[in-house]
Amino acid sequence: MEIKGIGEKTASYFNKCHVYTCEDLINYYPRGYDEFVSPLRACDLKVKCLCSARLTIIGNITRRHVRNMSIVAFDAADETGKVKITFFNAPYLASSLKSGATYIFRGTVEKKGNFFSMTHPKMYKEEEYAPLIGRLMPRYPLTKHLTNNVVTKAVEKAFINVGDLQDFVPQEILTRLGLMEYKKALRLIHFPGNSKELEEARRRLAYNEFLLFVLKLRLLKQRSDGKKNETPMAETADTDLLLEKLPYKLTGAQMRAWNDIKSDLFSENVMNRLVQGDVGSGKTILAFLSLITCASNGYQGAMMAPTEVLASQHFENLKKLIEMYGIDCLKPALLIGALSAKEKREVRDKIKNGEVNCIIGTHALVQDSVVYKNLSLVVTDEQHRFGVRQREALSGKGSSVHVLAMSATPIPRTLAIILYGDLSISVVDEMPQGRLPIKNCVVGTNYRQTAYKFITDQVHKGHQAYVICPMIEEGELDGYENVTDYTQTLREVLPKDIHIEMLHGRMKPLEKDRLMEAFSRKEIDVLVSTTVIEVGIDVPNATVIMIENAERFGLSQLHQLRGRVGRGADQSYCIFINSSDSEDAAKRMDIMNRSNDGFEIAEEDLNQRGPGDLFGVRQSGDMNFRCGDICRDSDLVKESAMDADRILKNDPNLSLPQHNVLSEIVNTKSVNFIDFTTL
Ligand code: ADP
Numbered sequence: 001m002e003i004k005g006i007g008e009k010t011a012s013y014f015n016k017c018h019v020y021t022c023e024d025l026i027n028y029y030p031r032g033y034d035e036f037v038s039p040l041r042a043c044d045l046k047v048k049c050l051c052s053a054r055l056t057i058i059g060n061i062t063r064r065h066v067r068n069m070s071i072v073a074f075d076a077a078d079e080t081g082k083v084k085i086t087f088f089n090a091p092y093l094a095s096s097l098k099s100g101a102t103y104i105f106r107g108t109v110e111k112k113g114n115f116f117s118m119t120h121p122k123m124y125k126e127e128e129y130a131p132l133i134g135r136l137m138p139r140y141p142l143t144k145h146l147t148n149n150v151v152t153k154a155v156e157k158a159f160i161n162v163g164d165l166q167d168f169v170p171q172e173i174l175t176r177l178g179l180m181e182y183k184k185a186l187r188l189i190h191f192p193g194n195s196k197e198l199e200e201a202r203r204r205l206a207y208n209e210f211l212l213f214v215l216k217l218r219l220l221k222q223r224s225d226g227k228k229n230e231t232p233m234a235e236t237a238d239t240d241l242l243l244e245k246l247p248y249k250l251t252g253a254q255m256r257a258w259n260d261i262k263s264d265l266f267s268e269n270v271m272n273r274l275v276q277g278d279v280g281s282g283k284t285i286l287a288f289l290s291l292i293t294c295a296s297n298g299y300q301g302a303m304m305a306p307t308e309v310l311a312s313q314h315f316e317n318l319k320k321l322i323e324m325y326g327i328d329c330l331k332p333a334l335l336i337g338a339l340s341a342k343e344k345r346e347v348r349d350k351i352k353n354g355e356v357n358c359i360i361g362t363h364a365l366v367q368d369s370v371v372y373k374n375l376s377l378v379v380t381d382e383q384h385r386f387g388v389r390q391r392e393a394l395s396g397k398g399s400s401v402h403v404l405a406m407s408a409t410p411i412p413r414t415l416a417i418i419l420y421g422d423l424s425i426s427v428v429d430e431m432p433q434g435r436l437p438i439k440n441c442v443v444g445t446n447y448r449q450t451a452y453k454f455i456t457d458q459v460h461k462g463h464q465a466y467v468i469c470p471m472i473e474e475g476e477l478d479g480y481e482n483v484t485d486y487t488q489t490l491r492e493v494l495p496k497d498i499h500i501e502m503l504h505g506r507m508k509p510l511e512k513d514r515l516m517e518a519f520s521r522k523e524i525d526v527l528v529s530t531t532v533i534e535v536g537i538d539v540p541n542a543t544v545i546m547i548e549n550a551e552r553f554g555l556s557q558l559h560q561l562r563g564r565v566g567r568g569a570d571q572s573y574c575i576f577i578n579s580s581d582s583e584d585a586a587k588r589m590d591i592m593n594r595s596n597d598g599f600e601i602a603e604e605d606l607n608q609r610g611p612g613d614l615f616g617v618r619q620s621g622d623m624n625f626r627c628g629d630i631c632r633d634s635d636l637v638k639e640s641a642m643d644a645d646r647i648l649k650n651d652p653n654l655s656l657p658q659h660n661v662l663s664e665i666v667n668t669k670s671v672n673f674i675d676f677t678t679l
């Protein structure tokens with residue numbers, strides 16, 4: 001990293017977060033903001049929250065030594081209550097602070113016995129604090145070694161170091177929509193003076209994201225529109241045979257979507273179709289049917305999933321299907337990053353010479369080194385997790401490739417038409433028969449013991465359970481549960497016959513696969529996991545999911561997580577542990593409690609979000625715009641679509657000089673791709 005004052009070590013921590021340059025740093029947006037609010041009374045402090053209180057030091061200021069650490073401690077109070085204050089290794093405080101002095105103490109509140117406490121609070125004099133009220137301090141995504149302070153300072157420096165940040169949005173548009181200058185917006189997204197500025201900055205950056213996104217779509221569409229179907233297919237017996245043998249009948253909605261897909265594949269033009277359906281509506285079988293059709297017509301098909309875990313699962317399920325129902329035309333292969341170089345080479349050879357005709361994988365599928373013999377169909381599962389670029393790259397692998405995208409994102413139809421502008425849409429709006437609605441409960445941490453008993457009970461009845469924690473290991477974010485410790489705890493408190501394992505994104509891919517496989521074969525009873533299992537994972541025998549620190553997740557994300565259960569005929573349960581006592585959290589959790597409908601949840605989520613949690617509860621169901629929110633900013637989405645059309649009308653290939661920057665960005669940057677394999 002070429003920033004003065006950032007040492008090699010710190011730089012290496014940043015590199016771990018994929019931050020290498022000043023520009024990367026500037027694009028490392030906060031996940032939320034802490035507002036300086038008017039100081040609270042001691043009795044109004046909230047545990048685990050960053051709070052400020054005006055308190056007077058009472059009693060003695062004590063100074064102790066424990067091993068080689070010095071501890072300064074005292075009580076501070078107002079008329080409503082007392083707070084225990086502790087500082088480590090700050091011995092000078094003992095002499096500089098006086099009993100009777102009043103300060104604003106700002107820190108994270110904990111509860112020790114009957115008392116509130118703060119460790120290392122910031123202390124402000126009244127006149128220092130007053131001008132800060134209303135200011136927002138950025139809260140960055142952190143790792144074990146990167147503190148908020150370090151990131152904040154680095155970002156400040158990056159702004160000094162960074163060269164000119166070129167804006168690609170024509171001035172005329174900015175004026176019409178009242179959007180601020182790009183560089184200013186970037187600055188304010190990190191260091192907003194107040195929430196109004198933050199909102200204006202966010203909207204500006206959101207507009208950029210939308211415009212780029214829509215432009216990319218339009219260019220894709222230009223290329224695919226009216227493209228001739230060069231791999232025409234005909235109905236074969238294989239799919240009907242499979243449908244007869246399956247233990248269930250397709251729902252009406254699945255049938256409609258399947259007919260849409262078939263008529264595309266058999267038509268004159270190339271297919272570009274999105275299948276939209278809530279979690280558990282049964283989209284995978286549609287993908288498999290399409291891949292079978294493709295194979296039995298003599299072509300290759302590929303299916304791309306956003307995580308290795310999901311890709312492997314699809315592969316395993318497909319293999320089972322082939323074995324059980326004798327689908328001989330399918331020759332499947334798995335291509336994921338976890339394979340050894342040799343294995344990858346072998347798979348690539350088989351793809352090239354046509355030995356395999358159904359390739360399942362992650363975005364490893366789109367790498368340049370993969371050459372297909374006669375690729376005809378590309379399925380992308382969980383489409384919203386990919387950038388347009390991935391789809392673009394894959395469809396570039398064949399001369400005219402059919403594209404089938406699947407997504408669980410509940411977005412209004414008008415927006416879907418813009419955002420998936422290049423695709424026709426089939427909606428799977430019906431759940432398989434015989435599903436019992438998931439039973440929800442939202443409870444506090446004191447319910448844990450009961451929940452453990454419940455899980456034990458379900459496991460003893462032959463079922464399985466997921467436990468979700470937001471963190472991987474201790475120390476990433478205070479006060480949140482982590483998979484590593486939690487697994488240990490569960491092994492101690494649950495009966496010994498219950499097999500508990502953990503799963504998270506930092507594990508070796510092979511290990512992840514092994515665990516997921518073992519879980520789906522029922523060799524593991526309880527899987528303690530991060531959100532890696534959020535997308536697509538399908539183990540119908542799992543009937544309980546317990547989500548720790550549920551308040552920390554976005555509602556749509558919770559909905560996706562919950563969708564891991566209730567996938568079979570058995571009654572399933574979702575236990576949301578709400579570890580916060582904030583009213584907002586309670587309200588949000590209440591929505592989850594009341595509704596199992598992804599669409600309704602997305603809307604409610606939107607209605608309830610306040611400006612403080614802009615990024616904090618980022619929707620995973622969204623298309624992963626960083627600032628933009630397709631529902632909240634639906635006006636901007638529509639504007640950007642019209643602007644994109646106007647720009648392309650005058651300059652269809654973005655070749656005019658005034659579109660240089662735009663053209664470069666559209667053609668090089670992945671617009672909204674986030675690599676979820678590392679979560
Ligand atoms: P999603 O739409 O979330 O991708 P899946 O395709 O994984 O859902 O399907 C969820 C579960 O429902 C799977 O176990 C699948 O076998 C089963 N399933 C799919 N369609 C039907 C159906 N018509 N009737 C009964 N079960 C079905």
Ligand code: MG
Nearest residue numbers: 283284381536
């Ligand atoms: Mg799925």
